[in-house]
Amino acid sequence: MKLQNSGKLIAAITGLFALGNAFAAPTVTRLNPPSALFTYADATPPYISRFLPAQRFDLQATIQADAGKTITSVVFKVNGSPVTAAVGASAITSIGGDKFSATIRGYSNSTAGVKTLVVEATQSDSLVATGTGNFEIASITLNAGRKAKNIIWLIGDGTGIAHRTAARIVSKGASLGKSNDPLAMDTLPVTGIVTTHSLNSIVTDSAPGAHCYSTGNKANNGQEGVFPDDTTDKWDNPRIEHMGSYLARTQGKWLGIVTTADVEDATPAAFAVSTQDRGAGTGICDMYLDEAVLNHNLRVLMGGGRKWFLPLDGSAGAGSGRVNSSTATGGDYVVPADVQAGWSVPAGSVDPNRNLIADFQTAGFYYAPDLAGLNAMTGSETKLLGLFNSGHMDVSYDKIAYRRSSTVASGSLIATYPNQPLLEEMTDKALTVLSKNANGFVMMIEGASIDKQAHNMDTERWVHDAIEFDKAVAKCIAFQASNPDTLIIVTADHECAGINIIGGSTVTDAALQGTAVGSLKGIVGTYDNAKFPAYTIAGDGYPTTMDVDYRMIIGYAGNSDRYETWRSSPSYNVSPQARNTTTGYLVTGQQPGTGVQSAVHTASDIPLSAGGRGAAAFTGVFDNTDAFFKAMQAAIGGSK
Numbered sequence: 001m002k003l004q005n006s007g008k009l010i011a012a013i014t015g016l017f018a019l020g021n022a023f024a025a026p027t028v029t030r031l032n033p034p035s036a037l038f039t040y041a042d043a044t045p046p047y048i049s050r051f052l053p054a055q056r057f058d059l060q061a062t063i064q065a066d067a068g069k070t071i072t073s074v075v076f077k078v079n080g081s082p083v084t085a086a087v088g089a090s091a092i093t094s095i096g097g098d099k100f101s102a103t104i105r106g107y108s109n110s111t112a113g114v115k116t117l118v119v120e121a122t123q124s125d126s127l128v129a130t131g132t133g134n135f136e137i138a139s140i141t142l143n144a145g146r147k148a149k150n151i152i153w154l155i156g157d158g159t160g161i162a163h164r165t166a167a168r169i170v171s172k173g174a175s176l177g178k179s180n181d182p183l184a185m186d187t188l189p190v191t192g193i194v195t196t197h198s199l200n201s202i203v204t205d206s207a208p209g210a211h212c213y214s215t216g217n218k219a220n221n222g223q224e225g226v227f228p229d230d231t232t233d234k235w236d237n238p239r240i241e242h243m244g245s246y247l248a249r250t251q252g253k254w255l256g257i258v259t260t261a262d263v264e265d266a267t268p269a270a271f272a273v274s275t276q277d278r279g280a281g282t283g284i285c286d287m288y289l290d291e292a293v294l295n296h297n298l299r300v301l302m303g304g305g306r307k308w309f310l311p312l313d314g315s316a317g318a319g320s321g322r323v324n325s326s327t328a329t330g331g332d333y334v335v336p337a338d339v340q341a342g343w344s345v346p347a348g349s350v351d352p353n354r355n356l357i358a359d360f361q362t363a364g365f366y367y368a369p370d371l372a373g374l375n376a377m378t379g380s381e382t383k384l385l386g387l388f389n390s391g392h393m394d395v396s397y398d399k400i401a402y403r404r405s406s407t408v409a410s411g412s413l414i415a416t417y418p419n420q421p422l423l424e425e426m427t428d429k430a431l432t433v434l435s436k437n438a439n440g441f442v443m444m445i446e447g448a449s450i451d452k453q454a455h456n457m458d459t460e461r462w463v464h465d466a467i468e469f470d471k472a473v474a475k476c477i478a479f480q481a482s483n484p485d486t487l488i489i490v491t492a493d494h495e496c497a498g499i500n501i502i503g504g505s506t507v508t509d510a511a512l513q514g515t516a517v518g519s520l521k522g523i524v525g526t527y528d529n530a531k532f533p534a535y536t537i538a539g540d541g542y543p544t545t546m547d548v549d550y551r552m553i554i555g556y557a558g559n560s561d562r563y564e565t566w567r568s569s570p571s572y573n574v575s576p577q578a579r580n581t582t583t584g585y586l587v588t589g590q591q592p593g594t595g596v597q598s599a600v601h602t603a604s605d606i607p608l609s610a611g612g613r614g615a616a617a618f619t620g621v622f623d624n625t626d627a628f629f630k631a632m633q634a635a636i637g638g639s640k
Contacts, residue, residue, distance in 0.1 A: 033238075034133075142638070145640055155210060287333055332349070388421060513567070560576070
């Protein structure tokens with residue numbers, strides 16, 4: 001068991017350092033990969049950092065030198081043996097305040113077991129600082145069963161148990177105590193429960209929440225593809241090899257990334273990008289082409305985020321979001337020389353006028369700007385880029401309304417980008433492209449706005465997107481039926497908003513609209529009075545309206561204040577504190593969120609459903625990083 005009084009231990013150590021300051025010596029203050037052995041002097045399992053045999057990762061240490069001194073040499077040892085870096089793949093860098101960062105890039109180890117990592121840093125006066133940690137190389141069992149040729153991750157961002165239940169009630173209905181039909185994800189035969197903490201908090205954000213599935217390791221909030229370090233540089237953190245890169249390198253698989261978010265957003269980027277800043281959109285999107293196409297065999301990239309691909313000078317049209325800096329918000333990327341050498345990647349550059357769409361096309365990608373572009377594909381394409389909005393794609397609630405009657409919600413971009421595909425349509429085209437690889441593929445499909453609209457406490461929109469997400473799951477299950485060597489994993493990166501289904505309205509929608517603000521609370525029917533809300537599903541597979549009589553009522557536990565009418569909002573992405581102020585009932589919250597991020601992620605466990613080759617391993621309660629190793633066991637060692 002890890003130390004419960006770690007704060008007291010750290011305080012005591014800090015005090016000892018303060019007492020001994022007159023006799024200071026250089027000190028190792030950080031050692032990557034992270035370990036409880038280094039942080040708490042605890043060598044017992046579970047081990048914080050784990051890797052596949054031959055999975056690549058960086059070794060890094062921060063050393064606090066004495067005032068006016070420098071660090072002249074650093075040696076990393078694994079199980080007592082010094083690590084030799086490839087040419088150019090190591091560095092000792094001054095990072096200010098008499099601190100130095102030492103790295104060896106692209107290390108790997110092929111022998112299973114727990115390894116002791118020691119760093120020895122020599123100061124200019126010959127004093128030596130030492131730090132000790134550990135990491136584990138996981139074992140892969142070679143089973144007699146067939147391997148998973150294809151791995152499909154379906155991530156309903158923010159989706160907890162209640163999000164699934166709400167989508168089922170609306171899209172399938174319930175009566176006489178039973179659901180009328182299951183969701184597609186409900187039909188997958190294996191179920192598990194996943195814990196979701198990040199490296200630095202019990203409550204994760206989406207970057208480490210997805211990074212755990214793509215690398216098998218923990219990350220700090222806001223970071224993806226990397227371990228934390230002590231610099232402000234967005235691009236120099238110690239890296240961990242992604243699943244897509246590992247399987248491209250060892251098995252020749254392709255990678256696909258499909259999202260309803262901006263493609264630079266945390267969940268998609270966590271499957272191919274290495275940065276300590278999940279918001280560095282210019283560099284993230286450049287890195288997809290410059291690194292992931294080559295090293296991950298990235299063949300499909302679809303979602304929103306067109307603004308990052310348009311040159312800032314307007315030469316390819318207005319609306320660019322690119323920036324002329326590597327340090328600013330939305331920053332471009334430039335990586336240091338040791339990263340270039342250790343990971344065989346280009347240096348990157350600050351190039352605000354880059355036409356990234358044209359560069360993708362030059363690299364052989366078919367470009368689809370809308371649904372018509374997707375439908376114009378010939379079927380022979382082996383590379384696909386789809387960018388359907390300037391930022392995040394509009395949610396299915398508004399896409400469906402526009403398809404039915406050209407209805408445009410206030411704040412929606414649907415009129416500017418009127419022909420945005422639904423997630424199931426994107427999934428269908430992605431599967432067509434990726435299935436052409438005889439070696440198989442890894443694909444991540446994200447229903448992004450389940451989370452984003454749960455943050456906004458816009459019930460109708462996140463329920464709609466949960467239904468859209470389930471339709472993408474159905475597409476994958478149909479693909480699996482004819483491609484049985486496919487593993488499907490349906491889960492989330494975290495729960496968002498502390499959602500639960502608290503009952504049903506006790507009045508008709510007409511009566512609800514006429515209910516006085518002060519009495520809106522009284523229409524919530526609980527227990528017997530909740531009954532069985534009934535929604536009508538149109539021919540397109542989505543509800544004809546969310547504003548039905550005796551509707552389902554949703555409550556939020558991770559919320560800020562909001563004005564609640566229990567009805568659909570005609571406006572898109574309007575703060576819960578700003579909408580319905582004259583017609584809604586004030587529900588006070590537990591935390592001070594503002595704007596459309598008014599509800600927050602929670603530390604609640606999340607459900608996982610799996611089917612296909614290797615799915616039997618995904619049972620019980622397990623850490624989110626375990627899901628990576630279960631999937632890779634299926635891909636490398638086969639199923640039992």
